[in-house]
Amino acid sequence: GDSVTQMEGPVTLSEEAFLTINCTYTATGYPSLFWYVQYPGEGLQLLLKATKADDKGSNKGFEATYRKETTSFHLEKGSVQVSDSAVYFCATHTGNQFYFGTGTSLTVIP
Amino acid sequence: GAVVSQHPSWVICKSGTSVKIECRSLDFQATTMFWYRQFPKQSLMLMATSNEGSKATYEQGVEKDKFLINHASLTLSTLTVTSAHPEDSSFYICSASDGRGGWDTQYFGPGTRLTVL
Numbered sequence: 001g002d003s004v005t006q007m008e009g010p011v012t013l014s015e016e017a018f019l020t021i022n023c024t025y026t027a028t029g030y031p032s033l034f035w036y037v038q039y040p041g042e043g044l045q046l047l048l049k050a051t052k053a054d055d056k057g058s059n060k061g062f063e064a065t066y067r068k069e070t071t072s073f074h075l076e077k078g079s080v081q082v083s084d085s086a087v088y089f090c091a092t093h094t095g096n097q098f099y100f101g102t103g104t105s106l107t108v109i110p
Numbered sequence: 111g112a113v114v115s116q117h118p119s120w121v122i123c124k125s126g127t128s129v130k131i132e133c134r135s136l137d138f139q140a141t142t143m144f145w146y147r148q149f150p151k152q153s154l155m156l157m158a159t160s161n162e163g164s165k166a167t168y169e170q171g172v173e174k175d176k177f178l179i180n181h182a183s184l185t186l187s188t189l190t191v192t193s194a195h196p197e198d199s200s201f202y203i204c205s206a207s208d209g210r211g212g213w214d215t216q217y218f219g220p221g222t223r224l225t226v227l
Contacts, residue, residue: 043218093214100154
């Protein structure tokens, strides 16, 4: 099956810093790619997705581009806020199944 | 909208006992529900998929007699860990889909942490 490798955390940044969380995947087909975010005490929430090569998903200032040639889907944000502190999960979806990375914990300090 | 709850949020039990975890869709009808487990520093792993009124489909390597799943209504699915042992200690997460957005549209619960002593 598919597998997802994402940058290990925890990551600690100052407010307004630039964020990159790396994610690479292996897949036998042509998966859709996702970033989910989990705030403390809440369920995973869809942050953004991309369904085909070169698509860019974006939401709340976060962006990720589906790079087929490097099998990557890195998450970026130009200026993080304290409210962005959460755990971020990269995932693929092939057929009817999700494959998740291990999650990256982000803490943004004022 | 599209809120999924889980109960309890954490549970501690003795080895050999059974534990039931509930997953509810609060504001939509969940035609399909999914159960995942997550070990520390590891990915979420799909355990089983259940459709309302049907038997659950288990992933390879998941013991169906140990992890009993009941999806009796469009808003409730339960996972019962039978004769729990310390190696069953994990974080269990459910998700639900109303079928409208396709297979990749799932709404996740906050998870239940199970500790077996």
